[in-house]
C-alpha cells in the first residue's frame with residue numbers, strides 16, 4: 001500500500017474478527033514503531049504485546065469498560081520512560097511526544113498489514129500499570145487492540161475532518177491561504 005492510501009484509510013476499528021494475527025505482522029508493526037524519531041534519539045518507549053485472553057479482558061475493564069478491546073486477538077500497550085529535556089519547554093513531557101510518534105508509526109504500519117487498531121487513551125493509568133507490572137519511572141501512553149476488522153467497510157476513507165482553511169494558515173496565525 002502506498003503511504004497516502006494508508007493515511008487516508010486508517011480509521012479507529014471497534015469490532016474485531018477472531019482471525020489470528022501472525023507474529024510476523026505484529027513484528028513488522030513493532031519494527032515501524034522502533035524506527036520512529038525521538039528527541040536526542042533517546043527512544044524512551046517499551047511496547048507490551050498482550051496475547052493472553054484473560055489479560056486482554058482485564059485491560060478492557062480498566063479502559064473504561066471498552067470491551068471491544070478484548071475482542072481483538074492482540075493488545076499492544078505503549079509505555080514511555082519520563083526523562084527531562086532541559087532544552088525544551090516540554091521537559092519531562094517530551095516522552096509523550098516521542099511515544100506518540102512511535103505509536104502512530106505502529107498504527108499506520110498495522111493498517112498497511114490490513115490490521116485494525118484504535119488508539120485508546122481512556123484507561124485507569126495506575127491500575128493498568130499494576131496489572132502489567134510497569135515500573136515506576138514509566139507511564140502508559142496509550143494502548144490499542146490489534147486484529148482484523150469484523151466489518152469489511154472498517155477502512156472507509158477519512159472524510160470527517162475540519163476544512164483545510166480552518167486548520168492551515170499562511171504567514172501568521174489566521175492568515176488565509178491563497
Ligand SMILES: Cc1cc2nc3c(=O)[nH]c(=O)nc-3n(C[C@H](O)[C@H](O)[C@H](O)COP(=O)(O)O)c2cc1C
Nearest residue numbers: 010011012013014066118119120121122123142158
Ligand atoms: C489521544 C487519543 C485518545 C483516544 N482514546 C480513545 C478511546 O479511549 N476510545 C476510543 O474508542 N477511541 C479513542 N480514540 C480514537 C478517536 O476517537 C478517533 O481517532 C477519532 O474519533 C477519529 O476517528 P478515526 O480514528 O476513525 O479517524 C482516541 C484517539 C486519540 C488520538
